[in-house]
Amino acid sequence: MSEPLLQVENLKKYYPIKSGGFGKVSETVRAVDGVSFSVQEGETLGIVGESGCGKSTTGRMIMRLIEPTEGKIVFNGKNLMDLSKGEMRKARKDIQMIFQDPFASLNPRHTVGHIIEEPMIVHKMGDRKQRQKRVEELLELVGLSAYHAGRYPHQFSGGQRQRIGIARALAVRPKVIIADEPVSALDVSVQSQVLNLLKDLQKQFNLTYIFIAHDLSVVRHISDRVGVMYLGKIVELSESENLYNHPNHPYTKALLSAVPVPDPEVKTQRIILQGDVPSPAHPPAGCTFHDRCPVAMDICSKERPHLKKLDDGRMVSCHLFH
Amino acid sequence: MSEAILKVDGLKTSFFTDDGEVPAVDGINFSVNEGEILGIVGESGCGKSVTSLSIMGLLPSPPGKIVGGHIYYKGEDISHAKESRMRKLRGNDIAMIFQEPMTSLNPVFTIGDQLIEAIRLHNHLSKQALTDRAVELLKLVGLPRAKELLNEYPHELSGGMRQRVMIAMAMSCNPKVLIADEPTTALDVTIQAQILDLMVKLNKETNTAIIMITHDLGVVAQMCNRVVVMYAGKVVEEGDVKDIFNHPKHPYTEGLIQSIPDLYGKKDKLYTIKGSVPKPGSIRQGCLFAPRCEFVMDKCKENTPELLGDSHKSRCFLHQEQA
Ligand SMILES: Nc1ncnc2c1ncn2[C@@H]1O[C@H](COP(=O)(O)OP(=O)(O)OP(=O)(O)O)[C@@H](O)[C@H]1O
Ligand SMILES: Nc1ncnc2c1ncn2[C@@H]1O[C@H](COP(=O)(O)OP(=O)(O)O)[C@@H](O)[C@H]1O
Ligand code: SF4
Ligand code: SF4
Ligand SMILES: [Mg+2]
Numbered sequence: 220m221s222e223p224l225l226q227v228e229n230l231k232k233y234y235p236i237k238s239g240g241f242g243k244v245s246e247t248v249r250a251v252d253g254v255s256f257s258v259q260e261g262e263t264l265g266i267v268g269e270s271g272c273g274k275s276t277t278g279r280m281i282m283r284l285i286e287p288t289e290g291k292i293v294f295n296g297k298n299l300m301d302l303s304k305g306e307m308r309k310a311r312k313d314i315q316m317i318f319q320d321p322f323a324s325l326n327p328r329h330t331v332g333h334i335i336e337e338p339m340i341v342h343k344m345g346d347r348k349q350r351q352k353r354v355e356e357l358l359e360l361v362g363l364s365a366y367h368a369g370r371y372p373h374q375f376s377g378g379q380r381q382r383i384g385i386a387r388a389l390a391v392r393p394k395v396i397i398a399d400e401p402v403s404a405l406d407v408s409v410q411s412q413v414l415n416l417l418k419d420l421q422k423q424f425n426l427t428y429i430f431i432a433h434d435l436s437v438v439r440h441i442s443d444r445v446g447v448m449y450l451g452k453i454v455e456l457s458e459s460e461n462l463y464n465h466p467n468h469p470y471t472k473a474l475l476s477a478v479p480v481p482d483p484e485v486k487t488q489r490i491i492l493q494g495d496v497p498s499p500a501h502p503p504a505g506c507t508f509h510d511r512c513p514v515a516m517d518i519c520s521k522e523r524p525h526l527k528k529l530d531d532g533r534m535v536s537c538h539l540f541h
Numbered sequence: 542m543s544e545a546i547l548k549v550d551g552l553k554t555s556f557f558t559d560d561g562e563v564p565a566v567d568g569i570n571f572s573v574n575e576g577e578i579l580g581i582v583g584e585s586g587c588g589k590s591v592t593s594l595s596i597m598g599l600l601p602s603p604p605g606k607i608v609g610g611h612i613y614y615k616g617e618d619i620s621h622a623k624e625s626r627m628r629k630l631r632g633n634d635i636a637m638i639f640q641e642p643m644t645s646l647n648p649v650f651t652i653g654d655q656l657i658e659a660i661r662l663h664n665h666l667s668k669q670a671l672t673d674r675a676v677e678l679l680k681l682v683g684l685p686r687a688k689e690l691l692n693e694y695p696h697e698l699s700g701g702m703r704q705r706v707m708i709a710m711a712m713s714c715n716p717k718v719l720i721a722d723e724p725t726t727a728l729d730v731t732i733q734a735q736i737l738d739l740m741v742k743l744n745k746e747t748n749t750a751i752i753m754i755t756h757d758l759g760v761v762a763q764m765c766n767r768v769v770v771m772y773a774g775k776v777v778e779e780g781d782v783k784d785i786f787n788h789p790k791h792p793y794t795e796g797l798i799q800s801i802p803d804l805y806g807k808k809d810k811l812y813t814i815k816g817s818v819p820k821p822g823s824i825r826q827g828c829l830f831a832p833r834c835e836f837v838m839d840k841c842k843e844n845t846p847e848l849l850g851d852s853h854k855s856r857c858f859l860h861q862e863q864a
């Protein structure tokens with residue numbers, strides 16, 4: 220296998236928080252707690268998990284929009300953690316991001332043309348005329364029209380605004396796109412348009428995606444491999460076909476079984492988990508899933524399992540597989 | 542067949558804004574039978590919430606107003622009932638739960654204060670009996686530590702726990718109909734599974750009819766007996782859940798089902814419906830779906846199709862013999 224284009228190693232983000240009143244000991248929120256994965260060029264790595272498990276924090280750390288507490292981010296053979304602020308800004312030309320809420324992420328006072336041109340100005344690409352020509356190309360590329368450049372974000376529907384966000388991300392010809400819940404705010408009929416667009420663009424430009432979402436079906440559709448996160452850690456990571464059809468980790472199993480399937484003939488055997496996800500400020504000892512795991516063993520509350528590669532290449536973090 | 546307990550007949554609800562009248566719900570019909578779970582499904586803005594608020598007498602008014610049609614509860618037209626009558630119905634007969642449980646719980650009162658108040662409104666019980674009933678309800682909705690929870694505040698609970706409390710409050714008066722407007726949309730999928738399970742269980746045990754309002758076809762397929770599909774303020778299809786999923790009649794319903802990515806198999810390309818949902822009132826003539834429909838015919842642009850059929854109805858000329 221060739222060298223991965225992007226590799227993160229033991230990425231962590233700890234937030235110190237003051238709990239309670241004056242003089243109380245401060246606690247630590249382990250938003251991301253030792254995440255490692257690699258992504259090949261042209262591949263899509265999906266990241267799924269429930270609210271608060273650390274997906275967005277992971278995505279933003281890769282671009283150092285959030286400064287990691289610890290860990291390595293190797294892109295094209297270079298550790299991004301070694302770069303100065305200025306160098307990092309330049310490196311972001313290769314790694315762009317698409318966000319969930321297309322409305323909040325587009326400046327309402329700027330024209331769409333300006334919004335798409337801006338990253339090219341930041342990265343000093345071309346002259347005014349060339350940039351404007353590129354804006355028009357990009358608009359067509361994402362299924363809008365050149366004349367839309369003069370309009371403002373509020374004149375567009377949610378799906379169209381997401382297309383604008385995609386055009387802006389593509390403007391500087393990035394290699395990697397980190398998409399954080401890019402279709403979560405969209406209606407199904409529009410969601411499928413945007414998913415198809417993302418796939419087409421990937422083929423056309425050999426883009427590498429990190430696709431973050433909580434919707435398991437969406438992630439399955441778009442991803443080659445999928446990592447499942449729980450409380451700041453990846454608990455299972457494998458090729459998506461494998462992961463969905465033969466989940467190994469008890470949490471992955473429960474998560475998949477909980478998805479309501481849009482077919483009344485299919486009655487899934489739901490594994491109902493008890494209780495809620497614990498606070499990342501107080502993760503349980505041992506396996507952080509042990510207090511909810513239907514098959515927990517004695518060892519699970521004592522020893523922490525690690526992400527281990529099985530014979531068939533799948534990665535699972537669970538004592539059942541050690 | 543069981544009796545219709547709630548019947549919505551030609552309901553029209555509009556908002557009167559600076560830009561004129563917005564016909565958010567434009568002549569819809571459906572009924573709910575005793576003890577059944579009816580799904581109302583549609584994309585954002587199609588009028589699902591306005592429908593439920595109209596039934597509950599909770600429309601923000603002004604600007605909202607029921608401008609046509611009737612809502613019958615056990616035969617009584619409640620579409621223009623007095624607030625005092627509605628308040629009585631809301632307590633005893635029809636209850637509602639909303640998408641965001643935080644906004645419907647008062648942050649300054651404990652769970653116990655709010656739950657006991659809800660029970661007290663409709664029951665004359667002693668203080669001890671009220672507390673016992675509150676604990677019983679919290680246990681019914683599967684909340685652990687029920688006694689302690691009574692003294693806790695909404696912010697101390699997770700989203701899933703708050704939604705359980707809301708369900709407990711809604712069930713406190715043994716309603717005949719429970720309207721649930723996107724009750725799990727703000728929740729994670731494993732918590733959603735807990736809540737949906739709970740709702741099905743309550744439906745079976747208490748025979749409360751549920752109107753499940755959602756944009757999620759998966760939730761409909763797994764929970765509902767019958768389905769109403771809404772598009773741009775109108776019902777476009779209605780039928781038994783299996784008929785709707787196995788033999789959808791309206792191109793919009795079919796498109797929606799096709800657009801969902803598959804959890805177990807891999808479709809290469811997803812089906813798409815071109816364009817997006819029209820603003821209410823923006824299409825004045827012909828079928829509302831015509832600009833997005835791949836089967837559109839000339840007559841679709843000129844004439845407005847009616848909702849026709851026996852147990853499986855659709856609003857589309859493809860399935861209607863007519864000139
Ligand atoms: N600035 C911060 N200070 C303290 N805790 C934080 C901060 N930012 C995030 N967290 C916590 O870190 C955890 C991970 O947050 P993150 O936003 O990465 O979750 P997520 O997986 O993207 O969730 P969602 O699906 O809701 O978007 C959460 O528990 C969150 O509350
Ligand atoms: N208070 C209001 N004022 C004006 N228009 C409203 C108001 N509430 C809802 N609408 C409009 O009514 C339509 C239906 O809304 P709603 O029932 O909330 O949709 P949904 O199906 O997503 O629940 C939408 O076009 C919405 O913009
Ligand atoms: S390590 Fe133990 S508790 Fe954790 S998932 Fe595996 S079996 Fe369950
Ligand atoms: S009436 Fe015509 S335009 Fe409307 S859904 Fe049917 S075929 Fe399509
Ligand atoms: Mg997030």
Ligand SMILES: [Mg+2]
Pocket residue numbers: 589590591722723
């Ligand atoms: Mg709504």
